[in-house]
Amino acid sequence: MARRRIVLKRRNVVARILKDRGDALLITGLGSPTWDAAAAGDDAANFYLWGGMGGAALIGLGLAMAQPRRNVVVITGDGEFLMGLGALATIAVQKPRNLSIVVIDNQHYGETGMQESATEHGVDLAAMARGAGFENADTVYTAKELEAAVPGLYAARGPSLVAVKVILESLPIVLPPRDGPDLKMRFREVVLGDGTTG
Amino acid sequence: MAARKKESWPADIFRALQQADVRQVVYVPDAGHKWLIDRCERDNKIRAVPLTSEVEGAAVLAGAWLGGERGVLLMQSSGVGNCINMMSIIQECRFPLLTLVTMRGDWGEFNPWQIPMGQAVEPVLEAAGVIVHRVDEAARIGETVAAATYMAFDAMQSVAVVIGQRVVGFKQWGK
Amino acid sequence: MAARKAKPAHITLQRRAVVKRILKHRGDALVVSGIGNASQDCAAAGDDPNNFYLFGIMGGAAMVGLGMALAQPKRRVVVITGDGELLAGIGSLATIGVQAPKNLAIVVIDNQAYGATGMQDTHTGHGVDLAAIALGSGFANAATVYTAPELEAAMDPILEDRGPFLAVVKVHAKAVRRVKVPNDGPYMRSRFRRALLGDAADD
Numbered sequence: 001m002a003r004r005r006i007v008l009k010r011r012n013v014v015a016r017i018l019k020d021r022g023d024a025l026l027i028t029g030l031g032s033p034t035w036d037a038a039a040a041g042d043d044a045a046n047f048y049l050w051g052g053m054g055g056a057a058l059i060g061l062g063l064a065m066a067q068p069r070r071n072v073v074v075i076t077g078d079g080e081f082l083m084g085l086g087a088l089a090t091i092a093v094q095k096p097r098n099l100s101i102v103v104i105d106n107q108h109y110g111e112t113g114m115q116e117s118a119t120e121h122g123v124d125l126a127a128m129a130r131g132a133g134f135e136n137a138d139t140v141y142t143a144k145e146l147e148a149a150v151p152g153l154y155a156a157r158g159p160s161l162v163a164v165k166v167i168l169e170s171l172p173i174v175l176p177p178r179d180g181p182d183l184k185m186r187f188r189e190v191v192l193g194d195g196t197t198g
Numbered sequence: 199m200a201a202r203k204k205e206s207w208p209a210d211i212f213r214a215l216q217q218a219d220v221r222q223v224v225y226v227p228d229a230g231h232k233w234l235i236d237r238c239e240r241d242n243k244i245r246a247v248p249l250t251s252e253v254e255g256a257a258v259l260a261g262a263w264l265g266g267e268r269g270v271l272l273m274q275s276s277g278v279g280n281c282i283n284m285m286s287i288i289q290e291c292r293f294p295l296l297t298l299v300t301m302r303g304d305w306g307e308f309n310p311w312q313i314p315m316g317q318a319v320e321p322v323l324e325a326a327g328v329i330v331h332r333v334d335e336a337a338r339i340g341e342t343v344a345a346a347t348y349m350a351f352d353a354m355q356s357v358a359v360v361i362g363q364r365v366v367g368f369k370q371w372g373k
Numbered sequence: 374m375a376a377r378k379a380k381p382a383h384i385t386l387q388r389r390a391v392v393k394r395i396l397k398h399r400g401d402a403l404v405v406s407g408i409g410n411a412s413q414d415c416a417a418a419g420d421d422p423n424n425f426y427l428f429g430i431m432g433g434a435a436m437v438g439l440g441m442a443l444a445q446p447k448r449r450v451v452v453i454t455g456d457g458e459l460l461a462g463i464g465s466l467a468t469i470g471v472q473a474p475k476n477l478a479i480v481v482i483d484n485q486a487y488g489a490t491g492m493q494d495t496h497t498g499h500g501v502d503l504a505a506i507a508l509g510s511g512f513a514n515a516a517t518v519y520t521a522p523e524l525e526a527a528m529d530p531i532l533e534d535r536g537p538f539l540a541v542v543k544v545h546a547k548a549v550r551r552v553k554v555p556n557d558g559p560y561m562r563s564r565f566r567r568a569l570l571g572d573a574a575d576d
Binding site (some may be wrong): 249284 | 403405425427428429430431432433434436437438439440441442443444445462464465467468471472558559561562565566569570573574
């Protein structure tokens with residue numbers, strides 16, 4: 001299998017994706033994706049995960065089912081996503097139109113010493129998603145392919161999975177808020193307005 | 199101040215595993231185990247198997263032992279929670295189990311999300327029938343792992359060596 | 374190679390017959406069976422010290438097979454399990470894809486239901502294609518089997534060809550007679566290791 005060149009930079013990718021978010025709700029997987037989203041600019045509609053590895057996509061599912069008229073985007077990493085692969089089947093069967101999953105795939109575990117992940121060794125997340133029943137699943141390598149993929153994330157044509165291959169970089173960590181109850185409160189205020197006490 | 203001076207305890211662990219003839223080292227990448235993981239990956243006699251989740255660990259080790267090979271599961275404390283139901287085969291079938299756990303959420307931890315599992319590791323392992331050897335001094339880690347290998351493989355027990363965050367070191371954020 | 378949605382009227386294979394057929398020419402292959410129907414099917418085909426029947430650790434069967442295959446590279450290891458069981462540990466397919474053991478095959482007896490808990494639908498009845506997922510995980514080969522001729526064609530990949538290989542065999546969900554399966558863990562594991570390792574089992 002010929003390997004394509006990886007050129008994209010994660011912070012640019014995430015900033016580009018979030019530029020068109022409108023009022024989409026965002027869940028970020030622990031580690032680098034959370035720093036990337038914080039670097040793009042904090043937003044009360046961001047729920048940053050600092051734990052629960054393997055759970056990001058499923059949190060997105062629950063949110064998408066609770067808020068069918070809002071776009072829900074999950075931005076996570078390959079290691080985090082690999083730890084919860086059952087999510088592919090669970091999500092595919094529920095068919096949430098408003099859910100998009102973006103995997104920022106640098107093929108390594110960023111927080112633990114840059115060990116290679118399974119995607120460095122031939123595991124193809126988009127192919128697995130298609131096997132699970134995702135109608136929209138793609139791997140993106142270039143800026144042009146990214147541009148073509150972004151509108152689909154917000155077009156309620158999901159569930160969608162986009163794996164974006166990015167280079168290995170050591171970037172300054174940008175820390176978003178991490179206090180769980182606080183994140184929860186402000187996020188629910190965005191989603192539910194006065195209904196938070198309901 | 200987090201002290202991450204050059205420690206020899208990962209090398210002490212490696213020696214103890216070699217002496218016990220451990221052949222399969224299964225792990226989810228972990229910063230605390232980074233040196234040990236690298237060393238195992240480079241070793242010709244050891245098959246190092248990265249897992250997508252710690253939940254896979256006990257099952258691989260059960261298969262390894264059925265096949266005549268000894269193994270060890272390396273993980274961070276947060277992964278312990280992923281494992282618990284898999285421990286049931288170890289208990290029921292009297293397989294040996296050796297696991298080395300590096301702690302988060304127990305000393306100088308900045309991330310609140312690490313606290314629940316960090317605090318639950320020992321009670322949860324014990325509730326699942328695993329003998330827990332807790333170690334908070336670098337100099338004692340090698341001998342503790344060696345002792346754990348005898349209990350696991352000779353006495354056919356489940357044994358966890360839990361390496362405290364005081365030894366592993368803790369991240370400092372907001373610099 | 375999209376899996377066809379298996380409608381009940383189109384499924385003709387019967388689970389006990391399928392497993393019996395697979396194991397007929399097993400030779401000295403080591404067999405791990407997943408919790409539930411799969412273990413029953415393997416025992417019904419004929420008990421064998423080279424069988425390890427699981428009665429727990431749902432999601433773990435493929436991983437037990439991996440550990441065994443890595444420990445015994447010269448022996449064929451076949452995991453026989455159900456769709457629900459494999460789905461509970463689907464990450465295993467990625468772990469196996471990376472290790473790429475040539476001597477490992479996984480057979481999923483897929484009745485598209487959770488047999489032990491009241492026959493609720495599993496995800497494979499709603500478009501989840503385990504063979505496609507296996508190929509995406511880096512498996513050497515994978516197939517979905519619907520008919521007897523397709524099952525015959527899968528025999529060599531299951532028992533001999535270079536793996537890792539995954540076959541999904543669609544079977545109908547009609548009830549079968551329960552059989553007695555040895556479930557004493559310590560007995561079974563001692564028996565298995567003694568048959569495999571001889572005196573080295575005592576080491």
